[in-house]
Amino acid sequence: MNERQPTPYLVTARWHKSSYSAANNECVEVAQDAAHVNIRDSKASGRRGLTVSTDAFALFVTGLKDASDSPCR
Numbered sequence: 001m002n003e004r005q006p007t008p009y010l011v012t013a014r015w016h017k018s019s020y021s022a023a024n025n026e027c028v029e030v031a032q033d034a035a036h037v038n039i040r041d042s043k044a045s046g047r048r049g050l051t052v053s054t055d056a057f058a059l060f061v062t063g064l065k066d067a068s069d070s071p072c073r
Contacts, residue, residue, distance in 0.1 A: 028040065
């Protein structure tokens, strides 16, 4: 399989680990610019991740917060 290489921006981006990261690095990392949020697996940082708009990411995070406040789990 021919795997695509990350774009130069993603190689030099400032990645941040989740504040909920486990001690064994089982977490996600994010890098943000003005228009996009890039998400990757910290254990596979050389592989392609997911890129979404900042608006889409904000909706995703809001949905997670709303779900955690829901009494129906």
